[in-house]
Amino acid sequence: MEIDEPLPGHVADALTTLSALDNVPASSTFQEQLEQGLPSLSTYRSKVDETYRTVGIRFIKALTNANFDLTTCYDLGVSIFTIIVPKASGYVTRSDFLRVRLEDCPAVIDIYEKPEPLESYDISLVHPGSCDPGALFPSTLAERAPGIVQWADMDPSVVPDLESHLLSLNQELKVRLDLSPWLSPHPIARKTLALVRGRPDSTAGDPIYSVASALGIDIVVVDEEGHWVQEDSSENRRRRKAFLATDMTEDEHTADRIIDSLKKYNQPVHGIFTCSDNFLVDVAKVADALDLPGNPVSSFEISVDKCRSRLLQDVPGQTACVKDVAELEALLAAPGDGQPPALSPSYPVIVKPSKGWSSECVSKVSSPDDLATAVQKATELHGSRAVIEPFFDGPEIDVNFILRDGDILFCEIADEPPCDADARDATVHATFSPVALNLPSALPQDEQEIAKTTLRDILVKAGFHTGVFHVEARMVDSRCEYRDVGGGVVDLVRKQSPPQNPPSCRLLEINARPAGYRVSVPARHTYGVDYFAAHMLAAAGDHDRLRMLARPFRHTLSPEGSSIPCGAQYFARLVYVPAPAAGTLWWHNPNLSPCAELMSRRTFKSFQLTESEIVLGVDYNKPGDRVEMYTNGVRTYVAHLLVASRRSRYDAIRLGDEVARCYRVAIEPPPAKRRSSAKRSVA
Template sequence: MFSALIELESSTIDLELENRLSLPWILPGPAQHKTLVLVDANSADPAKGGNGSGLYLAAQALGIKLVVLDNANHWLEEPQYAHWREAFIPTRLTNPPKGDLTEILLKSIKAYGKPIDGIITFADSYWTYIADAAKRLGIPTAPKEALRTATNKYLTSKYVGHEAYRASCLDEALDIASKNDLPYPLIVKPCDGWSSEGVSHVDSFDQLTTAIKAIDESRHGSEFVMEKYCAGPEVDANFVLLDGEVLFFEVCDDLPKSADTNGPSLGSLNNFHELNSVYPSALPTEEIDLLRNSFLDTLLKMGLKDGIMHLEGRVDRSSVDYEMENGILDLHPRKSAGSEPASAWLIEINPRPLGMTGSQIVESTYGVDYWGLALLIAVQDRSRVRALSHPFKNGPQYHCIMVFIPADYPSSCEGLYDSEDLCADLMSRRKDLASHISRSGCFVKRGQKVPHPSTGVHSFLAYFNVFSRKSRHEALQLAKEVRDEVRYSFK
């Protein structure tokens, strides 16, 4: 009996190894060591809750030497991080960037003084300048105009045929609104935005002023776009592209935010701050195919044929919608289906992986590391890109939900975080929930000043990756329990 048990366990391990490691291990030749310039190192120190270490660990594992360009006195200059970089070149970076950024980058690369194989950034607003620099250095990169269109929300919307209007001040926007029959409800958002900051849902002309004043020009510039609000189910769609070929593709469901028409009510939050991202998507197969084909067509026509492409979008006139059932919000078939067919609605294109925490959930669910692949694509290591784009043989290993804990507190508080690590606290109190959490992270420490949501700055306190090997429904139940069990205070 004991030997039979050992044999069964051995067989189970063999099957799991086959599932996880079914990829071409033998390369045509030895891997070449490459040098990659990284513009913008990541602002958060890992010693202070930052989650950018995965990028540097991936580079080490792949034998890619990183030459980092960022502002002086960055945490990556400190001796304990010297092994993460080949060199650190102090370089003046601002966001929004200034017009002379290309020359600044070229000067820093010249100061490094050795050959390089590629240039990359994970800050969208720098891409057009990097394209200029790469062209002058003879390094392959995407077309500058493609990157300009992809990283500007207005240009993206116009490219795919949305009725969109651009303005750079309140008076200009009100003038546009008074002279045009705008398709209310609207979305108002900065052209150069991130983290859904400054994004507002506008139902009428009277709400425009409040929405426009909510945009922080110092962070996102003065230009913003006004376009139709699509109420269909929202998704993140991620592509691994090489020479225009899709090596890997996956879609996750972004559950409604507090500013959505069907969104939850959460304290003082009324914005498009992420709350729950569910992997894999529960959209009908034909709608996932619709997203894939439509978004891929846009990328290729635009000229974006290589890289990790992180797109956000919705399914307009979807056959499913979010409904609350027994306290759980999830997709269900629409009770009254419309006569018009579903269509893909593109919100934005990011020519980079989704954030580090989001990429980690893809890595654990599918077995694909977006950050490592982004580095390999940037140095033209095609053989290893193809090998490492293979997901688990049997598909996603479980249903997994990234539970975001956004910053929120009474506006009467100073905004000083007054708790310890809220993730460690929850998992110590609820061992049953801890066994369903694959990763978590608390981004704040006691005494840290955290911006209030009303400032327009979107801050996360923490995240939990909650999984179920049983069902999506159980994963959603567990995610709800985790959110309900979070404890923290501000003073």
């Protein structure tokens, strides 16, 4: 907007309100000005003189320069902007700090962030106590401030409530920004990290590459020749600093080849990390050989071997690792000297590969007759041994940790609803493929504390001290169980009769890395904590920023009817959508993905009355892709969606169930099956 343009009436009203700061003495502090509040709008309507008009035009110009779209301003209402000013000078911890902390914040339309990562910011530019009086003008503040938030316009009918509305916006900012420092008091060195395996595609990779850029971390990708991020395109140059083509064959020389590639690169590399389970041990070996930050190699060797990790919490006589059915039969046989067999399982038991992920080939065995079948299935995957362990009956949980030197910086617990294999009549062929995830957990607080303490101690016992860890477990003898709570909604509720034994937490699996992107990204939305950022900062040895960014929101929810500070901004449900059949996948609308179609459907608008919404949706396939129903014994997923409710967990689950029912794709059967079925499968 040019300086001599007339000021639109509706913007003038908004600007006169925002210009309240101009009438406060320059000697007062910025906080004092805020605490004095804004006088009524009518007071300022009478003061829109040429001075205020000039200030207003400068303010609009500053907003325009910050790329705000002022055409969205409501013609008859009040437009509201908040200028964000840090409390102290320092160095930018991440350049998208406001966007992360204000993600899914109600009423936010747009966010402007000026600083680049790692650069210094001097608050004397905007602090009234240490700069010229002209800095008090909103226009000057907008030009110099590191961040500005544009809020949804107020309808003219509610303008009399402007003051209370502004106070509520200020409170929302406080619970989001207070705990997590924007600026570091110390200079932050720019570092380069090697990423082993650059992720299979941009959907999985960009959440990592974008975070690295915001942190001021350069990424060098180590992966196979021909990987998608190797191409020298402008997009890939933004993603990574360099690509080191390396033979990634999984053998005893993998770590040596990675070391060789990094040495040939001949540029400083300050750390190394991966998000791929089958390279965790090799990356630890490289870090150890090059004296880079990391956990002991032995710790990763334990975590990736489910036989060894089970021994961290062993059940004598109920646990075994076998290489084949013959070894199983030998363990089940009595030695003949009056001693019991080495393995005397109490059914049901779990059989799973010692190496694997995503519940691949995991079986629940309820009868001795099915044990050999399950062992054979498990040993055929990756040439693994089979782990035989008790089935721990109780609610399953995902527990995510950020540790620094063994101390918990952040921990959150999510509930995983029952899957097919949890049914009492489940067969050996039923899968443990998850159907959803609920955040935050509804377990009693004392049980959550038991889980946190038990699993943290197991991680430390394995030798881990710093980083991000995704741990799966079950609460045995919990006071809660899954039941229908009305309307077809199944959730955790208190048992009618409490168990006789005290609750205990039983480890299922250690993943010494963040959860997959479909879980890590929703956790960032819910808590404001970015696991990928923490993973990289730990790898870089940047413990100061790791501590600063591992802080959740300060919201309070009431999962049990009482106010509990849990750090979550809402009740969330992550919905997994499995492929309904094997074949070629097609969208019903070729120009609109199924997730986008769901997010635009008017039938879900009614849920907004319960403060519920679809937060995000990700489709994994494009039209024409071939999909299978199962991959290595687990369900193949075609999408995930995150839904949320600010009112209740019940509403979040109800909306999630509705979204799962309404997700629709068409599956065209393979040619061999088309003769018997002329119709497409629809889900």
